[in-house]
Amino acid sequence: MNERVIIPIVVGTKVLSEGSDGIGQSVDPATGEVVATFARAGEAEVEMAVAAAREAFDNGPWRRMRPFERGRILHRIGELMLQKRDEIARKESMDSGKPLRDSYWEVDCSARFFEFYGGAADKLHGNSIPLGPDWSDWTVKEGIGVSLHIIPWNYPFQLIARGVAPALAAGCAVIIKPSADTPVTAYEFVKICQEAGLPEGLVNLVNGRGSVAGDLLARHKGVDQITFTGSVPTGERVLVAAASHAIPCNMELGGKSPQILFADADLDRSLPIIAGGFLTHCGQVCNAGTRLFVERSIHDKVVEKLHARIKSMTLGAGVEDPDMGPLISRSHKSDVERYYDIARKDGELLLGADVPTAAALANGAFVRPGLVVGANNSTQIAREEIFGPILTVIPFDTASEAIDGANDSPFGLVAGIHTSNIDKALGVGSRLQVGQVWINSFGVGLDVEFPFGGYKLSGYGREKGLEALAAYQQVKNIAIHHPLPG
Numbered sequence: 152m153n154e155r156v157i158i159p160i161v162v163g164t165k166v167l168s169e170g171s172d173g174i175g176q177s178v179d180p181a182t183g184e185v186v187a188t189f190a191r192a193g194e195a196e197v198e199m200a201v202a203a204a205r206e207a208f209d210n211g212p213w214r215r216m217r218p219f220e221r222g223r224i225l226h227r228i229g230e231l232m233l234q235k236r237d238e239i240a241r242k243e244s245m246d247s248g249k250p251l252r253d254s255y256w257e258v259d260c261s262a263r264f265f266e267f268y269g270g271a272a273d274k275l276h277g278n279s280i281p282l283g284p285d286w287s288d289w290t291v292k293e294g295i296g297v298s299l300h301i302i303p304w305n306y307p308f309q310l311i312a313r314g315v316a317p318a319l320a321a322g323c324a325v326i327i328k329p330s331a332d333t334p335v336t337a338y339e340f341v342k343i344c345q346e347a348g349l350p351e352g353l354v355n356l357v358n359g360r361g362s363v364a365g366d367l368l369a370r371h372k373g374v375d376q377i378t379f380t381g382s383v384p385t386g387e388r389v390l391v392a393a394a395s396h397a398i399p400c401n402m403e404l405g406g407k408s409p410q411i412l413f414a415d416a417d418l419d420r421s422l423p424i425i426a427g428g429f430l431t432h433c434g435q436v437c438n439a440g441t442r443l444f445v446e447r448s449i450h451d452k453v454v455e456k457l458h459a460r461i462k463s464m465t466l467g468a469g470v471e472d473p474d475m476g477p478l479i480s481r482s483h484k485s486d487v488e489r490y491y492d493i494a495r496k497d498g499e500l501l502l503g504a505d506v507p508t509a510a511a512l513a514n515g516a517f518v519r520p521g522l523v524v525g526a527n528n529s530t531q532i533a534r535e536e537i538f539g540p541i542l543t544v545i546p547f548d549t550a551s552e553a554i555d556g557a558n559d560s561p562f563g564l565v566a567g568i569h570t571s572n573i574d575k576a577l578g579v580g581s582r583l584q585v586g587q588v589w590i591n592s593f594g595v596g597l598d599v600e601f602p603f604g605g606y607k608l609s610g611y612g613r614e615k616g617l618e619a620l621a622a623y624q625q626v627k628n629i630a631i632h633h634p635l636p637g
């Protein structure tokens with residue numbers, strides 16, 4: 152990639168290298184260098200994209216195809232992703248700064264979404280409902296229409312695939328609005344869809360600013376449903392826009408996920424999981440486990456071990472596959488550094504905020520990870536989503552205390568429990584107000600098969616698994632009265 156690469160707007164078969172809101176730049180956060188420029192959509196391009204998607208949904212071939220034929224095209228998209236994984240992963244690491252292995256995970260997970268929903272496309276059954284003699288009644292599931300996908304910058308390729316694959320399987324047409332910080336691999340996604348033979352206008356790409364293109368799309372009466380992944384304040388704005396024409400939304404918002412570590416846990420197994428839970432992609436993960444509730448008897452030992460672990464971490468550009476890459480931008484780096492000051496006010500900060508000194512890192516958005524001890528669960532550092540590599544460690548004495556602390560949060564996305572006692576694990580898990588509970592684990596790898604989504608401010612609706620399909624479907628009930636003649 153170099154500065155001359157222009158990421159276009161794609162509406163139907165048209166590829167627009169200019170948009171009416173000018174040109175944006177995307178920067179490699181490891182070096183500060185421009186890796187691509189992109190066309191920014193304004194009203195004219197938003198109108199074109201909605202018209203293309205509407206035409207594809209209302210009059211195009213997708214809904215008339217047999218479901219297994221749709222499934223085959225989705226499978227083909229997944230295959231092409233795997234064929235192009237090196238190219239996509241490198242581009243993603245340069246655009247978002249994440250270590251190469253995480254970018255490979257993104258591509259592999261995206262392919263899995265297309266395999267999974269490709270297989271589901273011909274299994275979207277309705278129900279037969281008994282109404283008594285002389286009646287037949289059943290439900291059919293129909294695609295909801297034009298589905299808008301507003302995407303954040305942390306896992307752009309994977310989050311597009313997560314929403315678009317079930318939307319297409321359900322029969323919808325889609326419009327993708329990537330983050331202005333990471334527009335690059337969204338274009339790779341659209342090119343793959345075209346190469347796989349997806350009918351014209353079914354997938355449209357609208358790059359641009361959230362406050363312009365994103366807002367215009369969310370308000371547009373030609374959009375039937377929105378899947379939003381991003382922060383709580385932006386999500387609230389999108390909900391207001393959606394309410395202006397009363398359309399449903401899937402909201403995947405932020406988190407401040409708890410990890411609960413009991414003294415009987417196998418620390419050799421648990422600590423790497425806990426460390427990965429707050430350090431992956433420099434902590435810029437919605438479900439990052441950033442509050443660690445640890446049984447008091449092992450608190451000091453755990454802090455010492457985690458501290459030793461983060462001290463030795465290497466930082467570097469994503470394409471070099473370091474232990475940890477940069478944050479997404481220098482402005483986000485300033486936001487995270489502000490939390491290092493808050494951490495010192497709320498407790499004691501172990502490692503962190505010391506600016507990396509290597510010359511190769513000088514122009515990048517690098518920070519060092521931090522552990523916060525001595526801060527309780529009601530402090531600012533323990534309540535706000537930071538989106539940086541900071542873990543707040545809070546001791547507890549009883550399981551009830553750990554449960555209360557874990558639940559005492561505005562968010563409720565996921566939680567981890569680490570113990571060798573299965574009764575304790577299940578008892579605690581059943582009391583946590585979160586959408587996913589992980590016991591002695593915090594992710595299975597290419598996890599696409601089961602539902603993901605939040606309680607409370609973490610959002611509503613579910614992504615992944617068969618549950619995700621509901622967001623993209625209307626349920627129609629058909630009843631026939633057929634009394635026996637005579």
Ligand code: NAD
Pocket residue numbers: 301302303304305306328329330331359360361362364365366367369380381382383385386388389403404405406436437438536538564609610
């Ligand atoms: P953000 O809210 O700033 O932006 C998200 C998207 O919304 C971007 O595409 C942006 O351009 C667009 N946008 C901005 N203003 C808009 C408006 N007025 N109308 C319509 N669209 C608008 O989020 P971010 O900084 O890109 O991502 C980080 C956030 O995303 C974190 O809070 C994180 O927890 C959350 N996130 C959640 C999940 C999940 O699945 N729960 C996954 C990843 C990230």
